[in-house]
Amino acid sequence: SAVISQKPSRDICQRGTSLTIQCQVDSQVTMMFWYRQQPGQSLTLIATANQGSEATYESGFVIDKFPISRPNLTFSTLTVSNMSPEDSSIYLCSVEGQGGNEKLFFGSGTQLSVL
Amino acid sequence: AQTVTQSQPEMSVQEAETVTLSCTYDTSENNYYLFWYKQPPSRQMILVIRQEAYKQQNATENRFSVNFQKAAKSFSLKISDSQLGDTAMYFCAFMEPRGDYKLSFGAGTTVTVRA
Structure with missing residues (x-):
C-alpha cells in the first residue's frame, strides 16, 4: 500500500479564515480523494481530484468552499475556506491502491477545530 | 449513493474472545466490492479486509474474517482472539465496479x- 502523509495533523482556526491541507503520496497515483468525517459521524466524500483536470465535487460540496489542487500525481491540497464552527471535522485524503485492485488507502487525517 | 447499514453502534468484548459486527447493504448491482x-x-x-x-x-486476513451472504446482502466481520489493539471504530463500506x-x-x- 502507498504511504500517505497528511499535513497538518490538527489545527485550531478562527471563523472566517481558511486552512489548506496537504496530502503527499510516496508513489504516483491517478485518483486522489478527499473525505470529511464530522464529529461522531461516518465518512462523506467531498471530491475526486485527478491530475490535469478540475476536481469533481459530490452533491453538497462546492469549489468555492473547498477548492482543491492536484498539480502532479503524488500531491494534492484541500482548502477549507471562510470557515465556520460547522466545518469542524476530520478531513482525510485517500488514494487508489496499486494494480487496479479496487482498494482505497487513507492518510492519517487532519483534525480541524473552528472557534 | 448506496445504503450501508451498521445496526450496532457499540460492541464490547473480552480479550481473547470473538466478536461479530453486522453490516447490510442495498444494491441492484450483481458485482461490487x-x-x-x-x-x-x-x-x-x-483497511482490514x-x-x-x-x-x-x-475473505480472511489473519484473525479477521467475513461472512458474506450475497442473497441477503449481508457482510459481517468476525474478529477472533480479540486483542486490546483491536479497540477502534469499524466501518463497513461498499464500492460499485465503475472504476471511480x-x-x-x-x-x-x-x-x-476489555482486558
Whole structure:
C-alpha cells in the first residue's frame, strides 16, 4: 500500500479564515480523494481530484468552499475556506491502491477545530 | 449513493474472545466490492479486509474474517482472539465496479476490547 502523509495533523482556526491541507503520496497515483468525517459521524466524500483536470465535487460540496489542487500525481491540497464552527471535522485524503485492485488507502487525517 | 447499514453502534468484548459486527447493504448491482475499515483513536483509516461480490469464498486476513451472504446482502466481520489493539471504530463500506473508487460508508461500530 502507498504511504500517505497528511499535513497538518490538527489545527485550531478562527471563523472566517481558511486552512489548506496537504496530502503527499510516496508513489504516483491517478485518483486522489478527499473525505470529511464530522464529529461522531461516518465518512462523506467531498471530491475526486485527478491530475490535469478540475476536481469533481459530490452533491453538497462546492469549489468555492473547498477548492482543491492536484498539480502532479503524488500531491494534492484541500482548502477549507471562510470557515465556520460547522466545518469542524476530520478531513482525510485517500488514494487508489496499486494494480487496479479496487482498494482505497487513507492518510492519517487532519483534525480541524473552528472557534 | 448506496445504503450501508451498521445496526450496532457499540460492541464490547473480552480479550481473547470473538466478536461479530453486522453490516447490510442495498444494491441492484450483481458485482461490487465490500470492505471493512478500522479507525483507532489515531484517526488513521486502516483497511482490514476486502470482498469481491463475484467470489463466493469468504475473505480472511489473519484473525479477521467475513461472512458474506450475497442473497441477503449481508457482510459481517468476525474478529477472533480479540486483542486490546483491536479497540477502534469499524466501518463497513461498499464500492460499485465503475472504476471511480467511490466508497459508501456505514455509520460505524465502536468496538471496545476489555482486558
